[in-house]
Every structure is written in structure tokens, then in C-alpha cells.
Amino acid sequence: QSALTQPASVSGSPGQSITISCTGTSSDVGAYNFVSWYQQHPGKAPKLMIYDVSNRPSGVSNRFSGSKSGNTASLIISGLQAEDEADYYCNSYASSNTYVFGTGTKVTVL
Amino acid sequence: QVQLQESGPGLVKPSETLSLTCTVSGGSVSSGNYYWSWLRQPPGKGLEWIAYIHNSGTTNYNPSLKSRVTISLDTSKNQFSLKLTSVTAADTAVYYCARGAGWYLYWGQGTPVTVSS
Numbered sequence: 337q338s339a340l341t342q343p344a345s346v347s348g349s350p351g352q353s354i355t356i357s358c359t360g361t362s363s364d365v366g367a368y369n370f371v372s373w374y375q376q377h378p379g380k381a382p383k384l385m386i387y388d389v390s391n392r393p394s395g396v397s398n399r400f401s402g403s404k405s406g407n408t409a410s411l412i413i414s415g416l417q418a419e420d421e422a423d424y425y426c427n428s429y430a431s432s433n434t435y436v437f438g439t440g441t442k443v444t445v446l
Numbered sequence: 447q448v449q450l451q452e453s454g455p456g457l458v459k460p461s462e463t464l465s466l467t468c469t470v471s472g473g474s475v476s477s478g479n480y481y482w483s484w485l486r487q488p489p490g491k492g493l494e495w496i497a498y499i500h501n502s503g504t505t506n507y508n509p510s511l512k513s514r515v516t517i518s519l520d521t522s523k524n525q526f527s528l529k530l531t532s533v534t535a536a537d538t539a540v541y542y543c544a545r546g547a548g549w550y551l552y553w554g555q556g557t558p559v560t561v562s563s
Contacts, residue, residue, distance in 0.1 A: 337509055339492065372549035374493070381542060381556050382493065387549035425493050427548065433506045435548050440492040 340365065340426055340438035347444040353414040358426030358438045359407060366407035370429035373402060373411045377422045385424075386411060413443070421445045448473040450543050450554035458537075458561050464530040468543030468554060469523070476501050476521040481547035484517060484528045486539040487556075494539075498547040499526055506547075533561045 341359040348354040358365065358373075365371060371389045374382035384393050386402035389409065399420075401412045409428070413420055426438035454466035468482070475482060483498040497507045497517040507515050516529045530537060538561045544550035 370548050374550075381553040382550070383553075384549060384551050393551060427493075427495075429548055432509075433547075434509060435495045437493045437495065 337430055337434060337436050340428060340436055342424075342426060342438040342441045344439075345442045345444065347446055348413075348416045349446045350416055350418065352416050353412060354416060354443065356411045356413075356424050356426075356441045356443070358409040358411070358428075360409075360428055360430075360436070361407055364407075364428045364430040364436055365404065365409050367431070368429045369404065371402065371404060371409040372427045373400075373409075374425045374427065375420075375422045376425065382425065416445055418445050448545060448552045450545065450552055452541060452543050452554045452557035454541075454557060454559070456558055456560060458533050458559060459563050460534055460561055461532055464528070464533050464537065464559060464561075466528045466541055466543075466557065466559070467525050468527070469525050470545075471524070473545075474521075475519055475524050475526055480545055482517075482519065482526045483544045483547055483550065485542045485544060485550075487542070488536075488539040496528065496530075496541075500547075535561050537561050 373386040376382045389404045390402040430436045449471045481498045484496040499505045499517045514531045519526045540556040542556045543554045545552040
């Protein structure tokens with residue numbers, strides 16, 4: 337069970353859109369629509385941003401959206417804001433009722 | 447609003463057993479179709495799912511930790527617990543409890559655990 341692959345860092349200017357990829361295999365991301373995304377500010381617990389590939393929990397800004405194509409899931413942040421600067425992690429079901437996280441992406445707002 | 451709070455020793459000696467408890471408020475661990483999970487994050491590294499338990503008693507473990515981990519539920523105290531045996535420095539991490547399996551809406555604040563003699 338290997339960690340899902342995410343870019344180490346992604347940056348953008350305020351107002352821009354950025355995309356964070358999460359690449360797995362045909363045994364995890366590609367096989368199930370059970371991908372979730374988390375935002376984590378330093379020293380804080382992760383916050384659920386997206387679940388089941390593209391669903392937003394109540395209270396999460398609609399600037400955050402998710403999608404999936406093949407073995408790669410994506411988190412799109414539109415209208416980038418200073419408060420979006422954080423680490424982001426994807427998570428996927430990986431068969432046999434186990435779950436695997438991504439390597440994490442640091443988002444910097446320029 | 448469901449709230450979770452981890453508790454346990456912040457320092458554990460190598461080869462000993464790490465024991466943590468998560469106390470749940472604002473909801474019952476024994477009602478509803480909910481899973482209760484433990485996760486961890488080593489310093490400067492990413493998140494790792496450790497285990498989950500359902501109020502039916504169903505459990506599941508990360509294959510890489512399965513031989514050393516036990517998760518349990520105490521409905522009388524509205525708590526669930528984690529035991530990790532034979533710890534090494536690689537088990538040093540912030541440990542989180544959360545509600546869910548696969549996606550986690552409610553999290554505890556996390557408790558740091560250091561493995562050192």
C-alpha cells in the first residue's frame with residue numbers, strides 16, 4: 337500500500353485558480369469514487385474539504401472542487417485567497433477496507 | 447456538534463506500548479452508522495491512517511501496522527482507544543482521532559507522542 341503521489345508544492349497569485357493532482361493506481365484512486373481532500377494549516381488538525389471525489393461538506397467554500405480521471409484525482413481551488421495557503425492531502429479507499437493518503441502538497445499564495 | 451479529544455502519555459519508551467484514548471462529546475460512539483478512526487502524522491510528514499472501529503465491533507487496520515495495533519470501543523465512557531505495541535522512534539507522531547472511515551469530518555486536536563528513552 338504505497339502513498340498516493342502529489343506535487344510537493346503548488347503556488348498561485350490571489351484570484352488565480354490552481355489544481356493539485358493526486359495520482360494513484362487502478363487499485364485505489366482508479367477503482368473507487370472514494371477520494372477525499374483535506375486542508376491543514378500549521379499546528380492544526382486537518383479539515384475535510386471534499387469527499388467522494390467531488391462532494392463538499394456544508395460550510396466549505398464553493399471555490400473548492402474535486403474531480404477524477406482514471407488513476408488521478410484533482411482538487412481545484414479557484415479565486416485563490418491568502419487563507420488558502422496550507423498543506424493539502426488526498427485520501428483514497430484502497431481495497432480490503434483500507435485507506436491511503438497522498439504525500440501532501442504545500443500551497444503558497446504569492 | 448461532535449467533538450473529539452485525545453489523551454495519553456506524551457512520552458513512551460522504545461519497545462513499550464503506546465496507549466491513547468479518544469473521548470467523544472456531542473454524540474454517542476454506540477449509536478448511528480459511524481466509524482471511529484485513529485490517524486497519525488510524523489513530524490514534518492504526511493498523514494497515515496492507522497485503524498477504525500464501528501459500533502458493531504467491526505475493526506480494520508493499516509496492513510503495515512496490523513501486527514502491533516489494537517483499537518477498541520468503551521461505550522460506557524463514550525470513548526475509543528488505541529494500543530500500539532513495541533514502539534520505536536518511527537512511531538513518534540501527532541496522533542489524531544476522528545469520526546469516519548475514508549473521510550473524516552470531525553477530528554480531535556491531535557496529541558503529540560514522542561518515543562524516546
